[in-house]
Amino acid sequence: MEGETKKHGFFMIAEMVLIIVGITVAIQLDNWTSNSGDRRNERALLEQLQGEFEQVKKTIDTQLVLLNKIDESYLKLYKACGVEKVNWPEDELLKLIARTYSDVRLNLYQGVLEDAINTGKLSLVENDKLRIQLYSWKNGVLKIQSWSDGTYDNTIVFLRYVFTILSFRNYDNDVWPEIELGESTFPNDPNVIFNDISFENSVGDLFYRNKRLIKSYDTHLIKPLEELLKLLEEELEKSTPNEHSKKD
Amino acid sequence: MSILRKTRLTSLLNGDMKKLSLFMMAELALITLGMTIALQFDQWKDLENKRESEQILLQQIYQEFLEADSTINFSYKTYTNRIPAIEKIYRNCGHNADDITTKEFMKLSWDMYTYNKLDINNGILIEAINSGKLSLIQNDLLRNKLSSWLELTEHVEYFEENAKDQIFDYYNYSFQFTTYRVLDASASAALRLGHSKMELDISVILNDRIFENQVGWISYNSERMLGLYEEFLITPCKEIVSLIEAELNN
Numbered sequence: 001m002e003g004e005t006k007k008h009g010f011f012m013i014a015e016m017v018l019i020i021v022g023i024t025v026a027i028q029l030d031n032w033t034s035n036s037g038d039r040r041n042e043r044a045l046l047e048q049l050q051g052e053f054e055q056v057k058k059t060i061d062t063q064l065v066l067l068n069k070i071d072e073s074y075l076k077l078y079k080a081c082g083v084e085k086v087n088w089p090e091d092e093l094l095k096l097i098a099r100t101y102s103d104v105r106l107n108l109y110q111g112v113l114e115d116a117i118n119t120g121k122l123s124l125v126e127n128d129k130l131r132i133q134l135y136s137w138k139n140g141v142l143k144i145q146s147w148s149d150g151t152y153d154n155t156i157v158f159l160r161y162v163f164t165i166l167s168f169r170n171y172d173n174d175v176w177p178e179i180e181l182g183e184s185t186f187p188n189d190p191n192v193i194f195n196d197i198s199f200e201n202s203v204g205d206l207f208y209r210n211k212r213l214i215k216s217y218d219t220h221l222i223k224p225l226e227e228l229l230k231l232l233e234e235e236l237e238k239s240t241p242n243e244h245s246k247k248d
Numbered sequence: 249m250s251i252l253r254k255t256r257l258t259s260l261l262n263g264d265m266k267k268l269s270l271f272m273m274a275e276l277a278l279i280t281l282g283m284t285i286a287l288q289f290d291q292w293k294d295l296e297n298k299r300e301s302e303q304i305l306l307q308q309i310y311q312e313f314l315e316a317d318s319t320i321n322f323s324y325k326t327y328t329n330r331i332p333a334i335e336k337i338y339r340n341c342g343h344n345a346d347d348i349t350t351k352e353f354m355k356l357s358w359d360m361y362t363y364n365k366l367d368i369n370n371g372i373l374i375e376a377i378n379s380g381k382l383s384l385i386q387n388d389l390l391r392n393k394l395s396s397w398l399e400l401t402e403h404v405e406y407f408e409e410n411a412k413d414q415i416f417d418y419y420n421y422s423f424q425f426t427t428y429r430v431l432d433a434s435a436s437a438a439l440r441l442g443h444s445k446m447e448l449d450i451s452v453i454l455n456d457r458i459f460e461n462q463v464g465w466i467s468y469n470s471e472r473m474l475g476l477y478e479e480f481l482i483t484p485c486k487e488i489v490s491l492i493e494a495e496l497n498n
Contacts, residue, residue, distance in 0.1 A: 007260050015253070018272060022279025029280070030287045048388070107403050111392030118395060119383035156410070160417070163461035169341070172464050179335050179467075185342035186457045 042124040043239045045116060049134070050232045052112045053225065060221055063106055067214050073099045074207035080190075081200035088190045094171035097162060100155055100206065104148045104213070106221075108141055130231040133224065140220035147216055151209045158202040165193050302384040303496070308372045309394070310492045313485060316368045320481045323364045327473050333359035334467045341460035344451060353450045354431050360466065361419050363412045366405055366481075370398065390491040393484065400480045407476055411469045418462040425453035 073096040080086050113134065116122040125131040169184035193199055256275070259268040333356040340346050348356070373394060376382040385391045429444035453459050 004261065008257075011257055011260055014272065018276055019279060022276050023283055025276075025280045026283030026287065029284060048392075105403070105406070107399070109396040109399055111394075111396035114399070115382070115391050115395035118377045119380055119391075121383065152410070156413075159465070163458050163465075166461075167457050168461055168464050169338075172338075172468070179339065181339055182343075182345075184460065185455070186460065 038124055039239065041121070042126065043236070045112075045121060045124055046232055046236050046239070048112045049116070050229070050236065052110055053229055053232065056108050056110065057225060057229070059108060060106070060217065060225065063104075064214065064217060066102055067104065067210060067217070070100055070102060070104070071207070071210050071214065073097075074203055074210055077203045078200070078207050080194050081203060083194060086190045086194045088194075090170065090188050090190070091174065093188070093190050093193070094166070094168060097159075097166070098168065098171055101159060104151055104155075104210075106141065106144050106148055113137070125235075127231065127235055130228070130235060133228050133231065137224060137228065140224055143220050144213070144216055147209075147213050151206070151213055154202075154206055154209060158206055161198055161202060162193075165196060165199070298384055301381075302386065305372075305376060305381060305384055306492055306495055309376070310489070310496065312370060312372045313489050313492065316370070317485050317489060319366070319368055320477065320485060323366055324474065324477045324482065326362060326364045327470055327477070330359050330362045331467075331470055333357075334463060334470060337454075338460070338463045338467050341454050341463060344454050348450065348454075350448050350450055351430070353453075354426065354428070354448075357422060357426060358428075358431055360463075361415060363415045364408065365412070366401065366408055368401055370401070373397065385495075387491065387495055390488070390495060393488050393491065397484065397488065400484055404476050404480050407473065411466075411473060414462070414465055414469060418459075418466055421458060421462060422453065425449075425456070425459070 077096055080088065113122075117135065122131060122134060125134065166188050167184040167186035169181060169186075170188070172179075173181040173183060253275070256268055256271040259265075259271065336346065336348070337353075337356050337360060340348055373382075377395070377398075382391060382394060385394070425448070427444040427446045427448050429441060429446075430448070432439075433441040433443060
């Protein structure tokens with residue numbers, strides 16, 4: 001009888017252990033499935049982010065080409081200021097000044113990154129360094145936007161001043177012949193504008209601002225972007241060991 | 249399960265350890281299988297609920313974007329409509345070749361002073377982004393487009409604000425030359441304002457360098473605005489609408 005009670009006790013404990021083991025195995029199985037799903041999603045997200053950041057790189061490169069052209073314009077204008085006799089053709093002068101009114105605002109549309117941050121999907125990225133870099137990427141973009149907004153505001157002030165001494169109609173007439181504007185009746189004398197103290201100072205200020213903007217691109221965008229692309233590439237390489245071994 | 253248990257108990261009492269282990273393994277497998285099925289069922293139910301919520305969200309966003317589309321088209325039309333007035337004034341700066349009369353000039357000037365403030369209501373989208381509900385949308389392309397939509401509108405709004413400032417500049421500058429009372433008197437006859445004693449000589453304003461440049465600037469910005477609307481609002485909005493339609497029809 002005592003032996004049977006012992007056996008019953010053993011049976012109950014064994015039953016309990018069995019249930020615990022069964023549930024644990026089921027939960028582990030579920031976790032494993034969920035984890036491999038997360039890894040698949042992480043890889044898909046990293047691929048999308050890589051594509052998006054490569055596009056961002058192209059946009060930044062295009063914007064830098066524009067900023068460098070503006071830089072050239074300001075430098076030419078700045079060098080011509082204060083010179084006794086300027087023999088500039090009118091269209092060259094108008095073209096250089098009109099170029100300064102370009103869209104210097106950096107507009108990056110990063111739907112994948114925005115979506116990953118907003119939906120919490122970015123937490124799928126396991127690499128801490130990469131995840132933090134992705135979260136802080138927008139800070140650099142905002143800094144650049146703030147700088148370019150300031151430059152844009154000063155360009156407007158500059159143009160308003162230029163309107164008092166220079167007529168742009170001849171430039172518009174060349175750019176939009178279909179409107180049939182005709183020539184302006186207001187004469188443009190480069191010697192007047194290049195010997196104007198306010199004009200010289202405005203050009204100098206914008207030249208400096210534009211230079212600083214170009215430099216900020218390097219610090220806040222290009223370097224972090226290169227690092228991000230490198231990290232993304234490394235992570236994607238890591239997550240495909242099978243494909244690589246097959247290639248090898 | 250009870251059969252397995254009874255058999256195992258009998259095996260234990262009879263000391264048949266081989267049979268006991270076999271039935272223990274069977275019971276373990278059954279528990280694991282049962283739990284897995286239960287978890288899968290729970291996930292399936294959860295997924296079904298999410299699909300239902302996704303459909304509701306898509307319907308709401310769809311309505312919002314249809315409204316956005318009509319708001320954008322209205323604004324686009326406003327900008328398009330003022331272009332002939334701007335071009336006519338610009339062409340006549342410096343010589344008044346078309347012999348614009350004072351009354352006509354006032355009308356053209358008033359038409360030119362049209363500005364717009366893009367007013368798109370994206371309450372549902374903003375709420376979906378902030379609450380994380382946007383992740384219910386399975387289509388990656390659609391979700392990404394929705395995520396960057398607000399930035400697109402923000403870019404156009406930024407440019408629109410700047411363009412508006414330039415229109416105000418023009419309007420304020422024109423106060424030196426024009427008497428808008430003529431327009432006010434005819435628009436609000438009940439006020440009995442009467443005509444202004446100040447004469448308007450449009451040859452003065454048309455022969456002003458700053459005025460000419462301002463008109464040219466507004467003309468340039470108007471063309472640029474139309475381009476921005478097409479690139480950043482009209483095309484993306486249509487893409488979003490058609491993506492949602494495809495999702496709803498699936």
